[in-house]
Every structure is written in structure tokens, then in C-alpha cells.
Amino acid sequence: MEKSTVVIGVIGADVHAVGNRIIEFALDHAGFNVVNLGVMVSQKEFVDAAIETNAKAIFVSSLYGQGELDCRGFGDYCKEAGLNNVLLYVGGNLVIGKSDFEPVKEKYITMGFDRVYPPGSDINQGIEDLKHDLEIMD
Amino acid sequence: MPTYLLFDVGSTYTKGCIVDTQKDEILAIANDLTTASIDIAIGIENVKRKMAPVLSKISIDQTLVCSSAKGGLKMIAVGLVPDLTLKAATLACYSAGAKVIGSYSFELNQSELKEIENAQCDILLLSGGTDGGNYEVVIHNAKMIASLAPKFPVIYAGNKSCQDEIVSLFRKANVDCVCCENVMPTYGILQVDQCRELIRELFLRTIVKAKGLSELSSIIDDIVLPTPMSVMEALKLLSKGTSTEIGIGDLMAIDIGGATTDVYSMNAHFVLKDNIGYKGLREPLDKRSVEGDLGVRFSAHNVADLKKDEPEYDHGMRDYLQQIQDNIHCDIDPDKDSVLAAWCTNIATQRHAGRLETSYSPMGVGYYQSGKDLRDVSVMVGIGGPLLHSKDPLSILEMTLSDPNHPEILLPDKLEYYLDSNYVVSCLGLLASRHPDTVVRLLKRNMEKII
Numbered sequence: 001m002e003k004s005t006v007v008i009g010v011i012g013a014d015v016h017a018v019g020n021r022i023i024e025f026a027l028d029h030a031g032f033n034v035v036n037l038g039v040m041v042s043q044k045e046f047v048d049a050a051i052e053t054n055a056k057a058i059f060v061s062s063l064y065g066q067g068e069l070d071c072r073g074f075g076d077y078c079k080e081a082g083l084n085n086v087l088l089y090v091g092g093n094l095v096i097g098k099s100d101f102e103p104v105k106e107k108y109i110t111m112g113f114d115r116v117y118p119p120g121s122d123i124n125q126g127i128e129d130l131k132h133d134l135e136i137m138d
Numbered sequence: 139m140p141t142y143l144l145f146d147v148g149s150t151y152t153k154g155c156i157v158d159t160q161k162d163e164i165l166a167i168a169n170d171l172t173t174a175s176i177d178i179a180i181g182i183e184n185v186k187r188k189m190a191p192v193l194s195k196i197s198i199d200q201t202l203v204c205s206s207a208k209g210g211l212k213m214i215a216v217g218l219v220p221d222l223t224l225k226a227a228t229l230a231c232y233s234a235g236a237k238v239i240g241s242y243s244f245e246l247n248q249s250e251l252k253e254i255e256n257a258q259c260d261i262l263l264l265s266g267g268t269d270g271g272n273y274e275v276v277i278h279n280a281k282m283i284a285s286l287a288p289k290f291p292v293i294y295a296g297n298k299s300c301q302d303e304i305v306s307l308f309r310k311a312n313v314d315c316v317c318c319e320n321v322m323p324t325y326g327i328l329q330v331d332q333c334r335e336l337i338r339e340l341f342l343r344t345i346v347k348a349k350g351l352s353e354l355s356s357i358i359d360d361i362v363l364p365t366p367m368s369v370m371e372a373l374k375l376l377s378k379g380t381s382t383e384i385g386i387g388d389l390m391a392i393d394i395g396g397a398t399t400d401v402y403s404m405n406a407h408f409v410l411k412d413n414i415g416y417k418g419l420r421e422p423l424d425k426r427s428v429e430g431d432l433g434v435r436f437s438a439h440n441v442a443d444l445k446k447d448e449p450e451y452d453h454g455m456r457d458y459l460q461q462i463q464d465n466i467h468c469d470i471d472p473d474k475d476s477v478l479a480a481w482c483t484n485i486a487t488q489r490h491a492g493r494l495e496t497s498y499s500p501m502g503v504g505y506y507q508s509g510k511d512l513r514d515v516s517v518m519v520g521i522g523g524p525l526l527h528s529k530d531p532l533s534i535l536e537m538t539l540s541d542p543n544h545p546e547i548l549l550p551d552k553l554e555y556y557l558d559s560n561y562v563v564s565c566l567g568l569l570a571s572r573h574p575d576t577v578v579r580l581l582k583r584n585m586e587k588i589i
Contacts, residue, residue, distance in 0.1 A: 040506055
């Protein structure tokens with residue numbers, strides 16, 4: 001079976017590179033075709049890359065607390081660009097300071113994300129969810 | 139080692155030179171006003187007559203020609219995302235010496251199709267999707283193009299996964315379709331070499347005939363290249379040299395014409411300084427860009443419009459622009475032409491160069507580059523009439539330098555300037571694959587340093 005493509009990157013002006021590399025490694029290891037856009041990625045770059053590569057999912061990381069600003073309108077933008085069936089996952093330190101995760105999750109779901117992960121999540125959980133959502137059997 | 143008679147036909151002047159590859163010598167150089175609108179052969183005969191004293195004493199082994207006649211090689215590029223496969227396709231066309239007369243992204247619609255039908259292009263380059271990536275859009279576009287039953291050949295350089303389907307649907311519609319590697323096989327990676335070679339082959343196989351150049355076959359042995367591709371081959375050798383003849387290193391070049399301005403940059407390595415990220419498509423080491431709206435005649439108005447705030451845009455300039463508009467062949471005002479050429483140089487090189495963007499975040503300042511960093515380039519070569527006829531070519535070429543008000547544009551602070559004052563670059567490019575050492579030596583000898 002052809003590998004499913006996942007576009008990953010760290011959104012906004014965020015330059016945290018390490019976690020992003022771990023995500024790339026783990027997805028690659030799990031049998032996905034990974035397009036890693038690196039750090040400081042704009043919404044447009046995510047969308048452009050997903051269109052050209054026929055991606056099944058976009059993994060957005062944000063570690064510096066400004067994700068809420070950077071991700072605003074992301075789901076709508078994807079829809080406008082015709083990416084109706086692309087899964088959107090987001091994870092990291094998604095807001096500044098410590099706060100309850102539930103309202104944060106709600107906020108990102110409203111922005112159009114399918115799954116939202118709190119700080120310290122295990123990437124393997126994300127991969128398991130992705131396989132479930134894409135109906136990929138091991 | 140043979141002696142060659144080389145011609146460059148189709149631009150304002152028909153240029154010719156005789157090269158003895160044994161002695162590494164240019165035996166004669168001559169040029170004459172073009173006769174492209176009547177019969178190219180007459181122009182060639184005129185130039186040969188000027189070289190008669192030399193021609194009568196030697197025997198020519200081969201005659202080769204590069205051509206930009208009948209508007210040069212006109213191409214249409216079709217891609218998916220504007221900044222990705224469409225950009226890759228456009229860069230492929232430019233690197234093959236073509237002029238891109240139309241570029242289209244995403245799904246083609248009927249009005250765009252109409253434009254393509256009316257555009258009279260020589261070749262259409264269809265791309266879209268990385269290998270294994272999107273195929274719906276490129277298949278849609280292939281169907282639309284096939285529905286035109288076009289006379290021009292189509293090159294398919296998109297997603298390999300749907301290549302068979304696309305070839306078969308073009309075959310069914312009796313469209314001449316050839317395939318090559320995807321111009322962007324994976325995200326951000328440009329791969330144009332095969333496509334470029336294919337464009338050259340098609341140029342020889344079909345275009346030369348269509349443009350009435352095949353009648354020249356009695357006088358010449360081979361129409362080898364579109365002129366800009368020949369220029370590019372020559373500049374590449376001048377920059378990189380060969381294993382036995384050292385080149386002059388990274389360089390930029392500009393060719394200002396009446397309607398368009400071409401900018402070239404040749405680099406040995408892709409420059410990306412420490413702690414700077416890269417965004418988008420990696421541009422080629424040997425890059426050519428064509429500005430279809432910049433030139434000193436047909437495009438003079440556009441250029442002036444972009445420079446309205448400059449002090450040189452005065453009454454005199456406005457009068458001159460009016461004269462050009464009334465009669466494209468009006469008398470040349472060398473000073474005004476120099477100003478127009480300087481503006482062309484300034485805008486075209488700024489568009490050609492990469493950008494460095496600064497991003498401020500809670501974590502400090504971050505930088506990322508898009509396009510080519512040309513700050514370390516040390517040589518600029520001027521080609522073409524407006525530069526060679528100018529009284530002060532230095533003032534034109536200096537417009538390449540980085541602008542202190544725009545430090546984000548990655549152009550050099552200091553350059554050495556050379557002129558192709560004998561009009562040999564385009565002709566010598568014809569020998570690039572046959573006699574590279576000779577070409578490097580002759581180019582180095584014939585570039586006039588200006589200070």
C-alpha cells in the first residue's frame with residue numbers, strides 16, 4: 001500500500017526544532033511519508049505543501065505560547081483551499097502559562113483542528129490516533 | 139580541431155564570429171542589422187560579407203546558429219500551487235532559454251483555456267503534484283488542454299504516479315506529448331535538468347521548422363540552441379571553468395533588450411548562512427529570470443511607471459517616452475536610454491535576488507531566506523545593445539548593487555564589472571559542449587573590464 005503523507009512543522013515565529021525532529025522520526029518509523037517544513041512555518045506553507053503532496057494529515061506544533069494567534073483561522077483556510085479531508089492535529093504549549101487543558105482544547109477544536117494534544121504528550125499516541133482516523137491497520 | 143562559423147540570429151543585430159578552436163582564436167567578428175522580419179538568411183549573408191576577407195582565406199568546418207527569431211521560444215507553464223510546482227515549471231522554462239507567455243495554477247477554467255488557445259505558444263509545460271502527491275488537478279488540466287487538440291507539443295513534468303494516464307489521454311486526443319522527470323519530485327526540491335534537455339530537443343525537432351528557420355539548412359549545419367540558452371551555457375562555463383581551464387567564479391549577468399530584461403546568476407554552491415532558515419523552493423545554482431515588463435523600447439512605459447518618483451522622470455523623459463510610443467523606431471536618445479536601462483537593471487536584479495526576512499518572537503530574532511543569496515557574488519557581466527551602446531555602462535551596471543534602504547534584498551555590496559563588448563557570449567555558447575576549454579579561454583579574453 002502507498003504510504004500516507006503527513007505534513008509537519010512548527011507554526012509562526014517559533015524556532016523550537018528538536019520536538020519537530022522527533023515527530024518526523026517517529027512518523028517515518030511508523031511508515032508515513034513525512035514532509036517536514038521545519039520551524040517558523042506559515043499557514044500558507046502548510047496548506048501549499050499539503051495540496052501538492054496530497055497529504056492526509058497536517059501536524060502543527062507550537063511550543064512558544066503564541067500558537068493561539070498563529071493558528072487562528074487555520075481550519076477555515078484549509079477548507080478554502082479545498083483541503084476538506086485533511087486531518088489537522090495540533091500539539092505543544094498551546095497557550096501562555098498553565099491553564100486547564102479542556103478550554104484550550106475547545107478553543108483549538110473551534111479553529112478547525114481534529115485533535116489537540118497537551119504539553120508532554122507522547123507522539124506515539126498521536127500516531128495511534130492518526131492510524132485510527134485514517135483507518136490504517138497495523 | 140575544426141574552425142567554426144557561428145551566428146546569433148533574431149535579435150536587433152545578427153551577430154557572427156569565426157572561431158579557430160585549434161589556435162583558440164576568434165578570427166573575425168561582425169554584426170549587421172537583423173533581417174528577421176523579411177528573411178533571416180539575408181542577415182546571415184550580410185554578416186558573412188563583412189567577414190569575407192577572413193572567410194576567403196580559411197575553410198569552415200561547421201556553421202552553427204542560435205536563434206531568438208520570431209519571438210524566440212514561447213512557452214506556457216501550468217502548475218498546481220503558484221509558489222511550488224508552477225514556480226518550478228517556470229524556472230524550468232527560463233533555464234531552457236524560453237519566454238513564458240502565460241502561467242496558470244490550480245484547475246484551469248474555460249477562460250484560461252481560451253487564453254491558452256489564443257496565445258500561440260511553441261510548447262506547453264504541464265506540471266503539478268509531487269511524486270505520489272496530488273493528481274486530480276493535473277489530470278483535470280491535462281483533459282482541458284487535450285480538449286483544445288493543440289498543435290503545439292506538451293511536456294508532462296508532474297506527478298509520476300499519473301503519468302501513464304496523462305500520456306494515454308493526450309495520445310487519444312492526438313496531442314504530441316512527451317514526459318520527463320517531475321520538476322518538483324518532493325516538496326521544495328527543484329529538478330529541471332531533464333526537462334530543460336527535452337525543451338531543447340523539442341525546439342530543434344518542431345519549433346525550428348515552424349519558425350521558418352529550417353530554410354536556413356542550406357547555409358548552416360545546425361540550429362543548436364535558443365539564444366538565451368546559448369548565453370546561459372557560455373556564462374556557466376565562464377563562471378565554473380573546466381577541469382583544465384579555471385573559471386572566474388560566481389557571477390551575475392544582465393541582458394537588457396527592447397521588450398524584456400534577462401538576469402542570470404551562476405553559483406558554485408547554494409549559499410545559506412549560519413542560523414538562517416530557508417523557505418520555499420530551492421532555486422537553481424544556475425538561474426535565469428526573464429522580466430517581460432522591463433525593456434528600453436516596447437516596455438519603456440512600464441519601466442518608467444515603476445520609477446515615477448525618481449528625479450530622472452522629468453519632462454524630457456516623458457517626451458521621450460511619448461516619442462517611443464508614437465514610433466518604436468524613433469531616434470535613440472542615448473542619455474535617456476541609459477536611464478531606462480539603469481532602471482531595468484535595478485528592478486530586474488532586485489526581482490532576481492533572494493530575500494532575507496526577519497521575524498521577531500518572544501524567543502528573539504529569527505531569520506529566514508527565500509531565493510538566492512547573491513551577496514558574495516563579485517562579478518557582473520553586461521550583455522546586449524543598450525549596455526554596449528551606452529556612454530556610461532558602469533552607471534547602469536552599478537544599479538545591481540544592494541540598496542541600503544532594502545537590506546533584505548540579497549544583492550552584493552561590491553562588484554567588478556565586465557562588458558561583452560564584442561558580442562561574443564551568445565555565439566560562443568554554441569561551442570560549450572564541443573570545445574569547453576576554448577570557450578572559457580575566449581570568454582575570459584573577450585570580456586572588457588569597465589572601471
